[in-house]
Amino acid sequence: MAKSNTDVIVVEELDPTFRDEVALMPGGANIKRCFACGTCAAGCPVTNIDEEYNCRTIIRKVLYGMRREVLASQAIWLCMMCYRCYARCPQQVDFTDIMRALRHMAVRDGFAPAEMLAREDEFDKKSQTLRRELVKGAVAGKKPAAKKTKVKAGR
Ligand code: SF4
Numbered sequence: 001m002a003k004s005n006t007d008v009i010v011v012e013e014l015d016p017t018f019r020d021e022v023a024l025m026p027g028g029a030n031i032k033r034c035f036a037c038g039t040c041a042a043g044c045p046v047t048n049i050d051e052e053y054n055c056r057t058i059i060r061k062v063l064y065g066m067r068r069e070v071l072a073s074q075a076i077w078l079c080m081m082c083y084r085c086y087a088r089c090p091q092q093v094d095f096t097d098i099m100r101a102l103r104h105m106a107v108r109d110g111f112a113p114a115e116m117l118a119r120e121d122e123f124d125k126k127s128q129t130l131r132r133e134l135v136k137g138a139v140a141g142k143k144p145a146a147k148k149t150k151v152k153a154g155r
């Protein structure tokens, strides 16, 4: 696959303060512990349907100081906030809370419109509603038929 401009690191544009700033955000403290093992991405439900989305890559970019690249990306809005990556991470990097921090920083710094945070809540509610209906439908479809009550003749 050909590399896009977003894959290229421009040294002059790197911001070494970015990772420190993220580390100071709620949940961000362990980001510098990441040793790029990729366990987080292996269990990510978003990566499962979109191979271009990769939480390990996003963390690398934060650690490299790619502020604009990360905050202006669509990727930070794709996370489902499910905490699976955190549950699997051997270094206790809380990527879900880091993602929440990145979204707030993106809005704060003008990389995303202010209403994006509210719209994210709306999208999450809709997707959860859809999931709930699908699960309920699937469970209802597998319900065993109700037992028929036998009525003795002649009574
Ligand atoms: S699982 Fe943890 S240590 Fe491994 S790449 Fe993901 S965040 Fe980094």
Ligand code: SF4
Binding pocket: 040, 043, 044, 045, 046, 047, 055, 078, 079, 080, 081, 082, 083, 084, 085, 086, 095, 096, 099
């Ligand atoms: S919280 Fe986000 S990055 Fe982590 S596993 Fe869930 S969808 Fe993937």
